[in-house]
Amino acid sequence: MPGNKKTINSKILNDIQNKNDNNITNNNIKLNGSKTSDKKEINYLSSMTEVIDKDKKYKEKKLTGEQKINLLRTIIKIRRFEEKTIQLYQIAKIWGYLHPYVGEEAVAAGACAAIDRHDYIVSTHRGHGHSIAKGADLNRMMAELFGKATGYCKGRGGSMHIADTELGMLGANGIVGGGLPISVGAGFSCKMEGKGRVTLCFFSDGATNNGVFHESLNMAAIFKLPVIYVCENNMYAISMSVCESVACKDIAKRAVSYDIPGVIVDGSDPEEVYFAVLKAVLRAREGLGPSLIEAKTYRFGGHHPNDPAEYRDKKEAEYYKTEKDPVKNYKARLIDEKVVTIQAIEDMEKQIMQEVENSVKFAEESPEPSLEKFLEEVSGI
Numbered sequence: 001m002p003g004n005k006k007t008i009n010s011k012i013l014n015d016i017q018n019k020n021d022n023n024i025t026n027n028n029i030k031l032n033g034s035k036t037s038d039k040k041e042i043n044y045l046s047s048m049t050e051v052i053d054k055d056k057k058y059k060e061k062k063l064t065g066e067q068k069i070n071l072l073r074t075i076i077k078i079r080r081f082e083e084k085t086i087q088l089y090q091i092a093k094i095w096g097y098l099h100p101y102v103g104e105e106a107v108a109a110g111a112c113a114a115i116d117r118h119d120y121i122v123s124t125h126r127g128h129g130h131s132i133a134k135g136a137d138l139n140r141m142m143a144e145l146f147g148k149a150t151g152y153c154k155g156r157g158g159s160m161h162i163a164d165t166e167l168g169m170l171g172a173n174g175i176v177g178g179g180l181p182i183s184v185g186a187g188f189s190c191k192m193e194g195k196g197r198v199t200l201c202f203f204s205d206g207a208t209n210n211g212v213f214h215e216s217l218n219m220a221a222i223f224k225l226p227v228i229y230v231c232e233n234n235m236y237a238i239s240m241s242v243c244e245s246v247a248c249k250d251i252a253k254r255a256v257s258y259d260i261p262g263v264i265v266d267g268s269d270p271e272e273v274y275f276a277v278l279k280a281v282l283r284a285r286e287g288l289g290p291s292l293i294e295a296k297t298y299r300f301g302g303h304h305p306n307d308p309a310e311y312r313d314k315k316e317a318e319y320y321k322t323e324k325d326p327v328k329n330y331k332a333r334l335i336d337e338k339v340v341t342i343q344a345i346e347d348m349e350k351q352i353m354q355e356v357e358n359s360v361k362f363a364e365e366s367p368e369p370s371l372e373k374f375l376e377e378v379s380g381i
Helices: 002-017 021-025 047-052 065-090 105-113 128-133 138-145 179-193 211-222 251-258 270-285 314-323 326-336 342-365
Strands: 120-122 199-204 227-233 262-266 291-296
Touching: 065 105, 065 128, 065 138, 065 270, 065 326, 065 342, 105 128, 105 199, 105 227, 105 270, 105 326, 120 179, 128 138, 138 342, 179 199, 179 211, 179 227, 211 227, 211 251, 227 251, 227 270, 251 262, 251 291, 262 270, 270 291, 326 342
Parallel strands: 120 199, 199 227, 227 291, 262 291
Antiparallel strands: none
16 A cells, blocks of 8 residues: 555656646645646636635625734744754653644635634644644644643643633644534624624544534534634645545545535635635625635644654655745745745744743743642532
């Protein structure tokens, strides 16, 4: 089987490398192994107007320079935080499990920029980026990774269980697909409350093969719940290639089963993610129900820092790291658009790195959880 994987992924790589700018302009998908080129299929850009906004109700406003700079700041902050956690994990400052979000930053940044502070998000085991994009405090995040009392969960949750209900962050989850049913409950809450709140649910390609994916989307569709389902298709469920585990070419096509919009976006482009999610959010706020958005993305490293990812073709990984890096590409784009200068980006990088280093200092100096208070949240149950 390992030989078959490399053969399949080599073919994917050839498809990707043979694409050109016209492929995207003409709405053909050839990203991350998707072989769709027929316009009758769910396609790359036009799907947003044809499916979610077929009546052209939601006019797409251009992002302001400030909004674009905020997107850039978010993806850089996620990248630098994750790079630091990997370093700390490798010297045993962080224990337990760690699943870096490096390479996927544009999905969280674009998606969370499209919702409001009072909206909910449901995360995954690879959830640091979601928390940061929702506005989480780096000090409390790092303290949680260190297992300290000042962390978001007082040091009891660690990397895979960061939560902050005041921020609308309903929690990361160590169970693949575990957030999907939570999003249904959150969606019911939003609908019953009647204040226009929505829920944004992140999950992976691997989660779509679980029964709970079907149950959750089916129920959300039946009751027209205001939930936006964002599948972060990074091509691998641990070591299992999506080409070998998903029967259909594109996960977004599964939306047809629930009679809801299903669209595909380039997960390395924060603006494309933003506009796709925004239209789904506007639709949900009007009571029209859920949408399924598949963000084609790629995790640059293995499943965790100790995973050498030998199941992936080296050329495939190199392609994504050099050609589809959301941080590098978005920096270049904003410089080219004269939205930001090189000096401004350098200053932003320094500011973010200082914030990350401060979070490490905060975590190191924070107290360990006391044994006497360790069960205080459950003592009254």
